[in-house]
Amino acid sequence: MLSPLLFLISCDNKSDYEEVNARMDFKVPSNFPALAQEIDRNYPTERGFELGRKLFHDTRLSSDGTVSCAFCHEQASAFTHHGHAFSHGINNLEGVRNTPSIQNMAFQSQYFYDGAAVSIEMLSIAPIHNPVEMNETLENIAVKLKKDKSYVELFSQAFEDQEVSSNNILKALGQFMTMMVSANSRYDKYVRKEPGGNLSEQEKSGLELFTQKCASCHKTDMFTDSTFRNNGLPPNSKLNDLGRETVTGFASDRYKFKVPSLRNIALTAPYMHDGRFGSLQSVLNFYASGVKHSETLDPLLNANGVLGISLSADEKEALIAFFQTLTDEEYINNQLFYFKT
């Protein structure tokens, strides 16, 4: 039997929770494809988002207290680890992959270069447990955070069950990343015919070339189709990173990597899963003359027996000019994503 008193208390808590914790305003930009994650299940609320942001910047998520998510994912470089081919984590240990940008995650169905995660709420498990990244466990993070009053309060405001738990840590990070939408580059404004959306002639011809030669993989205004493909990079013999095969175990997936989004690409050097290219010029030189044949090479890069994508010097310049229009200053300067103590 529920006592009436108990009932009243739980009612009170609930109204408290609703009062302080409003739903955030999440809009799908008009030029974007449909959401790929069901965000209603873990819809961003003000407190949940705030908590996620705090967690994202907190070094207590790593075993030795030195590394936060933001350590490798810096806002100024569209949440990449700028200048590092391989990210280093705790104890300066180096990983084997280059840090990709974080943006528009709710519009993607596959995460990491090999698709090691498919859910925005679960993906944080990978960096947290990775021995060369944060080397922690969710349960242990919860133990640490329970000792901090400000966290206990935030968790209790953010989630109905009010608990500092593995579950809520992941959900808060998921809410934060759901809100990380980059949709206001000059290119976006051009496509949506908004003020400030002017492209030069060279940038327009770059866009034209991109649509012809690149958009079959770097699709939609997400600039990825969330598939795994081998774009012909000669395998790095020191790493022998098998790519998608690591996750699926199928030899037919060897050397396939997720097609990355190219948003904010001018800010995110170095490029490719192992950060082998230091500039966009080198990336284009590779597509024009460096594509290597192998069993799993994507057929699009071996059309009519010609390897790669032909690009003249002018065309390369136009593409690079176009890439500059994908930089979203509002996103990298958005105060909403800063963590202020």
Next chain:
Amino acid sequence: MNFQLKNIAAVLAATSLFVSCSNDDDNGSKVVEGAVGEAELFFDNGMAGDALDLGNAYTNSNGETVTVKKLNYIISNVVLIKEDGSSFVYPKAENYFIISEEKGQFTVHLENIPVGDYKKVKFGIGVDQQRYLEGESAQKSFWDLAYANDMTWTWSIGYRFINFEGTFAETSDHGRHEELPFQVHQGSNSATDNYREVTLDLPTTARVREKELSSIHIMSDINVLLDGDTKILLHDNLNAGGTAVSIMGGENLIKIAQNSLKMFKVDHVHNGPGSHHE
């Protein structure tokens, strides 16, 4: 005692009914509408008919001698089915369990089951894709439980459905070798859904009654995973250095999923008050 004749007749008739049922029902407590009882699935792990003992060696028909060091698996989505086909689906939020040989966790305990006579049990091996894709909001503390039981993958995020580890040695003609470690981590990944469900007939009715526990005793034959309808030789899966085997992806997981459909068989059912295995 003031029995009237027709009452005696009625009692007799009822008694004879009970007697005729007593092949599978040893007492005649009544089914009360709306009442609930408890049931458990007890998993009795074995290797091709022998009792499983961690650390003991078993030779399979593939000519390999396997010493099991670890055997954990996830049982989920339990459904109890009556003779007329109607069923009771255990609440999804609580319908994920871990069986662990090393921890001595062998039971799936089920509460608040509508009383009745159940003839079949259905359950899943692992975590269904729907649940997995629902993310953390649905899985709640199951991740912590799975993590504590070595049943998670953190590099390719998901659950190990079966964690089967040990050592093996070659005894057949394709060369002898020393004991080498093997790991079989069965699970789904973002390319293949290896979750499977089995429906098992109960040789005796599981009579779920108020304040009683119906215990369904299931024999699990671990041997079929590698030595079932489809044979998987550990030897064929040695790493490049020839030092160990780890089966964690690809075609092998699809074969193991298929083999696991024949892993379980209900041996018997205990009905009545009290637990039967503790």
